[in-house]
Amino acid sequence: MEPYTWWDHIVDFYDKWLRKPLLVVLVAIIFLGGTFLFSFGIYGLGQLLMAGKFLEFILGLLVALLLAVVSNSFRRK
Numbered sequence: 001m002e003p004y005t006w007w008d009h010i011v012d013f014y015d016k017w018l019r020k021p022l023l024v025v026l027v028a029i030i031f032l033g034g035t036f037l038f039s040f041g042i043y044g045l046g047q048l049l050m051a052g053k054f055l056e057f058i059l060g061l062l063v064a065l066l067l068a069v070v071s072n073s074f075r076r077k
Contacts, residue, residue: 014071021068025061 014067021064024068024071025064027064
């Protein structure tokens, strides 16, 4: 049996926490879009659109989707 490497720790973290796509999406929104949303308050999304930060918000969702797909592929193996 191969030794337990740092990559195995990452895969275990994916399997334990990032297996749930909704959780991943929420975390990505908080980390990548949350700073803009919270700084603009309740009108965050409109301000994001006006400030040109909507692209970063969408990128956060895409990163979350990618993490969900990667974690699902690890789970199947």
